[in-house]
Amino acid sequence: MTAPLPRVLSVIPPMTQLNTPYPSTAYLTGFLRSRGIAATQEDLALALVLALFSPKGLTEVHQAVLAMPAPERSPLLHSFDADFVRYHATTERVLAFLQGRDPTLAHRIASRQYLPEGPRFASLDVYIDPEGGDPLAWAFGALGVQDRARHVATLYLNDLADVLREAVDPRFEFVRYAESLAMSQPSFEPLAQALAASPNLVDRTLQRLTAQAIQRHQPDVLLLSVPFPGAVYAALRIAQWVRAQHPQIRIALGGGFVNTELRELSDPRVFDFVDAITLDAGERPLLALLEHWHGKRSAGRLVRSFIRQDGVVRYVDIGEADIPFAEVGTPTWDGLPLQSYLSLLDMLNPMHRLWSDGRWNKLTVAHGCYWKKCSFCDVGLDYISRYDAATADTLVDRIETVVRETGQTGFHFVDEAAPPKSLKALAAELQRRQVDISWWGNIRFEKSFTPELCQQLAASGCIAISGGLEVASDRLLQLMKKGVSVDQVARVTKAFADAGILVHAYLMYGFPTQTVQDTVDALEYVRQLFEAGCIQSGFFHRFTCTVHSPVGQHPADYGVTLQPLPPVSFAKNDVAFHDPTGTDHDALGVALKKALYNYMHGIGLEQDVRSWFDLRVPRTTVAKHRIARALSARD
Numbered sequence: 165m166t167a168p169l170p171r172v173l174s175v176i177p178p179m180t181q182l183n184t185p186y187p188s189t190a191y192l193t194g195f196l197r198s199r200g201i202a203a204t205q206e207d208l209a210l211a212l213v214l215a216l217f218s219p220k221g222l223t224e225v226h227q228a229v230l231a232m233p234a235p236e237r238s239p240l241l242h243s244f245d246a247d248f249v250r251y252h253a254t255t256e257r258v259l260a261f262l263q264g265r266d267p268t269l270a271h272r273i274a275s276r277q278y279l280p281e282g283p284r285f286a287s288l289d290v291y292i293d294p295e296g297g298d299p300l301a302w303a304f305g306a307l308g309v310q311d312r313a314r315h316v317a318t319l320y321l322n323d324l325a326d327v328l329r330e331a332v333d334p335r336f337e338f339v340r341y342a343e344s345l346a347m348s349q350p351s352f353e354p355l356a357q358a359l360a361a362s363p364n365l366v367d368r369t370l371q372r373l374t375a376q377a378i379q380r381h382q383p384d385v386l387l388l389s390v391p392f393p394g395a396v397y398a399a400l401r402i403a404q405w406v407r408a409q410h411p412q413i414r415i416a417l418g419g420g421f422v423n424t425e426l427r428e429l430s431d432p433r434v435f436d437f438v439d440a441i442t443l444d445a446g447e448r449p450l451l452a453l454l455e456h457w458h459g460k461r462s463a464g465r466l467v468r469s470f471i472r473q474d475g476v477v478r479y480v481d482i483g484e485a486d487i488p489f490a491e492v493g494t495p496t497w498d499g500l501p502l503q504s505y506l507s508l509l510d511m512l513n514p515m516h517r518l519w520s521d522g523r524w525n526k527l528t529v530a531h532g533c534y535w536k537k538c539s540f541c542d543v544g545l546d547y548i549s550r551y552d553a554a555t556a557d558t559l560v561d562r563i564e565t566v567v568r569e570t571g572q573t574g575f576h577f578v579d580e581a582a583p584p585k586s587l588k589a590l591a592a593e594l595q596r597r598q599v600d601i602s603w604w605g606n607i608r609f610e611k612s613f614t615p616e617l618c619q620q621l622a623a624s625g626c627i628a629i630s631g632g633l634e635v636a637s638d639r640l641l642q643l644m645k646k647g648v649s650v651d652q653v654a655r656v657t658k659a660f661a662d663a664g665i666l667v668h669a670y671l672m673y674g675f676p677t678q679t680v681q682d683t684v685d686a687l688e689y690v691r692q693l694f695e696a697g698c699i700q701s702g703f704f705h706r707f708t709c710t711v712h713s714p715v716g717q718h719p720a721d722y723g724v725t726l727q728p729l730p731p732v733s734f735a736k737n738d739v740a741f742h743d744p745t746g747t748d749h750d751a752l753g754v755a756l757k758k759a760l761y762n763y764m765h766g767i768g769l770e771q772d773v774r775s776w777f778d779l780r781v782p783r784t785t786v787a788k789h790r791i792a793r794a795l796s797a798r799d
């Protein structure tokens with residue numbers, strides 16, 4: 165008599181994001197169910213925040229504040245204590261409002277007479293209406309009461325998160341938790357020490373939620389998904405508790421952080437917490453693990469999995485092929501509390517809000533990247549290198565299934581770079597089937613995104629697009645093998661903007677050989693792109709060299725030398741480098757971010773870009789109407 169198939173529970177550990185579930189558990193649960201395996205899922209990231217910010221949770225936080233000697237309490241903690249009754253009385257209503265369950269409360273929240281206001285509300289003081297009118301009218305107009313209230317409620321939650329950080333756990337954030345304990349940490353020691361420490365209020369709350377989840381699902385196998393370094397500590401706290409209370413449950417770890425940083429894992433202590441750690445796409449390794457734990461496959465025949473044998477870490481991979489993308493099944497959000505996600509409004513920018521506001525379904529248009537050449541990217545890793553597309557038919561089938569299941573029609577396509585050909589076919593199939601959705605995603609600003617294609621994508625529901633302009637410099641874009649030019653990016657982004665699609669540009673600074681002049685000129689290009697209405701939002705990332713990227717693999721080709729890494733037994737990803745160009749990117753970065761923040765609020769676009777720099781910089785060499793000329797060339 166064969167043993168029943170295992171019951172599998174997939175968990176998103178704290179912290180990833182609050183407005184919609186990070187999609188990995190939905191993907192894995194959908195895949196396992198398509199193979200007849202009993203699979204369920206839980207989002208303990210959202211559950212933790214809802215518990216800590218509930219009236220009961222805030223009372224526990226308040227007790228932690230009161231336990232601190234008064235002289236040690238900061239003004240924030242004093243004002244929290246003074247306003248505690250108001251916080252306790254309002255938090256449940258605010259969460260319900262941010263979940264969309266009590267929209268009429270918006271009027272009271274927006275009045276700013278209802279909620280206590282802490283230091284985070286100072287951010288509102290920068291807005292002054294020249295006529296002395298409503299300083300926020302530029303953002304919300306006369307009727308935008310829902311969004312105005314959402315912003316006020318978000319500042320209220322940010323104040324409470326600051327209190328939690330000061331009184332309970334400085335490592336806590338809404339989108340990452342104790343990130344530094346894992347991010348590029350060559351040794352497991354920092355994590356081992358943190359996990360050996362006695363649990364604080366956050367840990368105890370997470371334990372309670374884990375116990376309830378285990379009770380609810382009675383799993384045989386627990387899958388912990390860690391997409392980012394900011395989810396590792398909590399994942400191991402969950403594993404620690406499950407291993408102690410339910411040693412029969414098998415525990416596996418996987419996800420973006422693992423796939424990028426744990427490829428040279430050798431510290432056996434990690435397996436005091438988990439039984440197996442898999443690399444890259446999870447479908448195939450998972451089937452192998454489940455068969456192994458079901459006694460149907462030997463450990464020697466696992467797929468891309470780290471296990472511990474005789475106290476030593478072993479990497480096993482018999483090389484079975486991955487499940488084709490067209491056969492990984494349709495993600496399911498079944499089991500996740502879709503009505504409980506919190507739509508926050510932090511940054512007052514129409515594009516930027518998409519990352520924190522709205523319960524978006526998440527899907528992938530194609531596995532991997534069709535370009536996979538950019539010098540700063542992990543082009544050698546499977547999530548980039550293995551390009552595997554599905555037909556538009558399959559994609560729209562998945563979309564229709566997800567809409568039927570969730571009742572919601574918003575989609576964030578999570579591709580590294582969605583291929584224009586697939587997006588064109590997808591748009592045509594959506595229109596042919598008259599499937600109405602709203603969607604946004606990431607692309608390369610390549611020339612095949614013609615004005616006609618952008619119009620068609622808009623007609624198929626595309627509302628926003630993000631893409632990499634990186635350093636706006638043709639020399640550096642060439643060195644990066646990005647395959648685009650500044651003029652081309654201007655024309656493509658304008659085509660999207662003209663089609664009514666919001667455009668966000670990923671910007672970079674600090675790339676090898678980048679000079680001060682390159683930086684000033686790049687900012688001038690960005691200024692002109694905002695001025696011409698090509699882009700509405702952007703984010704300046706400091707270039708980080710990773711060991712898997714072409715820069716990390718062939719530093720000499722980029723004129724830099726890598727700093728030696730200490731011996732690695734745990735995580736390896738970022739690597740420091742020396743660039744003889746000697747540009748002070750730290751100082752320049754401050755100016756770039758300040759300018760961009762203002763440009764995104766429509767401020768300072770007429771100013772000479774040198775005015776943003778606190779240090780002396782040369783005048784730009786970019787002609788005043790360079791972007792305008794590039795656009796007229798298009799016409």
Ligand code: B12
Nearest residue numbers: 180188339387389393416417418419420421424445446578
């Ligand atoms: C979309 C995206 C974003 C979006 C949205 C993020 C979100 N919260 O949803 C934005 C732009 C906001 C973002 C931000 C960041 N991102 Co990002 N992001 C991505 C991207 C491109 C897709 C993520 C996704 O949805 N993938 C689809 C899911 C289904 O894939 P998956 O999680 O990998 O799951 C598969 C496998 O890993 C495996 N698996 C997953 N879990 C498990 C568990 C078990 C037990 C098993 C067996 C298998 C398994 O099976 C799954 C199905 O095949 C990935 C790269 C990628 N292509 O995956 C980077 C990526 C995850 N991001 C990364 C990083 C670093 C970040 C930031 C921390 C950057 C920063 N410094 O701010 C922030 C974090 C912000 C946050 N907390 O949200 C890194 C993480 C790697 C690392 N070093 O840890 C990645 C891998 C890219 C990279 N190499 O740099 N990101």
